[in-house]
Amino acid sequence: MKSLHIVAAGAGGNTGSHLLPHLARMSCVGRLTLVDPDSYEAGNVGVQNIDASDVGRPKVVVQAAKLRGIRPDLDVMAWQERIEDVPRGLLRSDLLVSCLDSRRARQELNEIAWRLSTPWLDCGVLGSQSMARVSAYVPSYDSPCLECSWNAGAGGDYSLLEQEYLCGAGDDSKFPSMASSTLGALAASLLAIEIEKFSRTDSPGPLGSQQLILDAEHHVIQVTAERRNPWCRFDHRTWAIEPWKCDPAVATVREALRALGSLQVDGHHFVSELVCAGCGRRENAPRLNRPLARCPLCNRRMASAGFGSLERLKREYAGEFMDLTLAQVGLRPGDILSSGNRHWLLVEAP
Numbered sequence: 001m002k003s004l005h006i007v008a009a010g011a012g013g014n015t016g017s018h019l020l021p022h023l024a025r026m027s028c029v030g031r032l033t034l035v036d037p038d039s040y041e042a043g044n045v046g047v048q049n050i051d052a053s054d055v056g057r058p059k060v061v062v063q064a065a066k067l068r069g070i071r072p073d074l075d076v077m078a079w080q081e082r083i084e085d086v087p088r089g090l091l092r093s094d095l096l097v098s099c100l101d102s103r104r105a106r107q108e109l110n111e112i113a114w115r116l117s118t119p120w121l122d123c124g125v126l127g128s129q130s131m132a133r134v135s136a137y138v139p140s141y142d143s144p145c146l147e148c149s150w151n152a153g154a155g156g157d158y159s160l161l162e163q164e165y166l167c168g169a170g171d172d173s174k175f176p177s178m179a180s181s182t183l184g185a186l187a188a189s190l191l192a193i194e195i196e197k198f199s200r201t202d203s204p205g206p207l208g209s210q211q212l213i214l215d216a217e218h219h220v221i222q223v224t225a226e227r228r229n230p231w232c233r234f235d236h237r238t239w240a241i242e243p244w245k246c247d248p249a250v251a252t253v254r255e256a257l258r259a260l261g262s263l264q265v266d267g268h269h270f271v272s273e274l275v276c277a278g279c280g281r282r283e284n285a286p287r288l289n290r291p292l293a294r295c296p297l298c299n300r301r302m303a304s305a306g307f308g309s310l311e312r313l314k315r316e317y318a319g320e321f322m323d324l325t326l327a328q329v330g331l332r333p334g335d336i337l338s339s340g341n342r343h344w345l346l347v348e349a350p
Contacts, residue, residue, distance in 0.1 A: 003030030004199055005093040009083040009100055009109055012036040012059025014179050015123055016099035017049035018188035020063050024070040026192075028199035031075040032067065033093065034060040037082045047181045084108040084267050085290050087334030088116065089241075089345040095198055096120035097191065104161045108267065110146035110234070114139040115266070115336075117238040119198070122146070123191045127179035130217040132187035134194055135226075136210060141236045144209050148229035158233075186216060241336060244344035248326040248333060253286075253318050256326060256337075263313040263331075264338040265290075270313045270329070271304040286313060286321055288330030 006023060010016050011034035023029050036059040045052050054062045060078035067076050079086050083105055096113050098120060100106050106122060113120040122135045137145060150157035190212065213222045228236075244259070256263055263270075268290055274283045276295035281302075289304050310317055313329075321329075326346070331337075333348035 004028050004095060005031040005033070006095045006097055006195070007033040007035065007091050007093045008097045009035045010098060010105070012038065012040070012048070012050075012063050013099055013101060014048055014181070014184035015125060015187045015191070017059075017063065018181075018185040019097070019099060019123075019191055020067055021049070021070060022188065022192035023195065024067045024074055026196065026199070028196070029074070031077070031093075033077045033079065033091070034063055035079045035081065035083050035086055035091075036060050036063075037080055037085075047179065047184065049181070049185070082108075083112070087332050087346075088112055088266075088336045089334035089347075091118075092116055093118060095195065097195070098122040099188075099191075102161075103157060106146055107161065110137070111267070113137060114145060114234070114236060115239045116241075121191060121194055121198075123187045125179040125183050125187050127183055130183060130215065132183060132190055132214045132216065134187070134190045134212045136194065138209060139236075139238055141238070142228055143236075144226035144228045145232065145234055145236060147234045148232045149226060150233075152233070183216065186214070190214065239336075239343045241343045241345050243347045244337070245347045245349040246326070247349050248331050248346065251326050252323050253313070253326065253329060254322040257313075257315050257318065257322075260337060260342075260344060261339045262315075264311060265331070265335055266338060270310040272310075274302040274304060276300055276302050285324065286310070286318065286329050290330055 006029055008016060008020065008023070011020060013036070016036070020032070023032060039056060039058050040050055040054045040062065042055050044050060045055065050062060058080045060080050064076045064078040067074055083100070091112055096109060096118050098106060098109050100109065109120065117139050119136070119138050122137070124133045125131065137143070152158055209226045211224050211226060215222070253263070265288060268288050270286045271289050272284065272286055274287060276298065278298040278300035279295060281295050281297055283302065291301055294300065295302050331346060333346055335346045337344045337346060
């Protein structure tokens with residue numbers, strides 16, 4: 001039996017916390033990568049698969065410990081970050097699974113899945129109507145993606161990208177999902193069944209390019225077929241990715257530009273100035289706008305000042321910063337660097 005590597009995004013939420021124990025008990029799963037930026041709050045205890053003692057702890061840390069308790073030999077990697085901030089090369093896997101709580105995050109994962117040519121399963125719940133959903137996507141130019149069904153008109157999906165559907169949030173949440181623990185567990189079970197099918201077929205099985213909705217209130221199951229939308233805003237491109245070995249702590253911007261021509265990390269920009277909201281410290285050097293930089297004086301997050309944003313770092317823009325290391329400009333092992341139509345996986349040299 002093959003050993004699957006599965007990436008679970010939104011791993012600690014209403015659905016994710018119920019799904020992970022199922023995955024740990026599947027002999028076909030050999031490695032799990034957990035991605036979730038949040039920590040548990042008191043309001044999560046009643047609707048998520050956690051204990052009161054988990055409150056205040058990072059979700060991925062809690063879930064990783066529970067998984068190792070179920071199955072000590074399981075290879076578990078935990079990232080307390082947004083899915084879009086994890087280096088894409090570290091998300092290369094057999095299957096991507098989404099238990100995310102916003103359209104924006106799902107849109108990011110949809111793009112990542114297509115770029116990496118990795119099948120992905122998405123699930124969701126609608127607590128107010130007792131509905132659970134599972135959708136399957138198999139990346140190719142001609143197959144439907146998440147955005148193929150999105151409405152571009154006023155009030156449509158694109159205009160609602162910033163709206164969150166928080167699973168089991170507290171009373172002060174702006175967008176409570178009204179999802180119970182039982183509904184989250186139902187969605188997790190449906191998703192786990194599809195993952196078991198995937199382990200036997202190398203594809204999302206009969207649900208490929210389809211969506212399953214279960215109306216628990218009225219005992220109705222609906223399966224709808226998806227179609228490639230020729231007017232879809234997403235380009236549906238997949239990447240051929242080549243390895244590029246270097247040590248980001250040693251390799252310089254100069255060396256990278258000489259080897260690759262330019263530097264681009266899709267979904268991010270290089271910014272020329274960072275500001276600390278706490279003490280006001282400023283740093284003037286190109287840096288990827290991924291939220292990694294912390295102020296050396298007060299340890300608070302530093303943010304872009306909003307000026308000098310570059311999608312692609314070229315020789316003419318690097319100027320006096322050519323001798324900065326790749327780590328100093330925010331690059332990490334696992335990042336995928338693009339230059340034109342070519343893409344390189346930054347592999348840390350031994």
